[in-house]
Amino acid sequence: MFTLYDYLPSQNGWKARVLFGLTGIPYQTRLVSIFEGEGRTDAFLDLNPAGGIPVLELEGGRTIAESNAILTYLAEGTQFLPADRYRHAKVMQWLFFEQYHVEPVIGTLRFWTLTGRLELNAGLVEAKRAAGLRALAALERGLKNVPFLVGDEFSIADIAVYAYAHRAADCGFDLADYPAFTAWLDHVLDVIGLGYPVHLYSEDPHSAV
């Protein structure tokens, strides 16, 4: 059986949880106390040299880190990752977009906001806000005439981008100016349903500064 090394407030971990749920692939969870340094132990660094969760452990012990690599691995051969070469590459386009324009921008700003780290990072906040606005504008353009990021079909690109983008209001982004983006939020929620709650950092007392 697969093992998912996870940390519940992580929306990167959330991505894998959603895909496991939608595909019905069985898995077990091993929670990692990232704020208590568990990700920096030799044992964990053997699983992921970068030290972050999520990590997917296959039967037999081989591992895959990086949330979007995990999504790609699990989605292979399913309806959530098109086999068609062009549409497959379009899914990749949005997975890479997410890792450059969403997770380290909206995800990081949200983390700083919700865990009291904004002041610590004061010199970087303005640039992150500007980058977040650029990301939302790009999503608005990309979603103008389509229900999902890669056309008519829901894919792992939607799971990946939704993970942090749908919580942009947590760090002060006003979504009223992005009607195509907010319509897409509804489309994604229609597919995934209400079974994948977002866990707040406040659930983990170790996450505060």
Ligand SMILES: N[C@@H](CCC(=O)N[C@@H](CS)C(=O)NCC(=O)O)C(=O)O
């Ligand atoms: N790009 C990676 C980011 C992984 C990452 O930064 N995970 C965070 C939780 S969201 C973590 O484990 N941080 C603790 C650490 O890196 O020590 C992904 O998409 O999986």
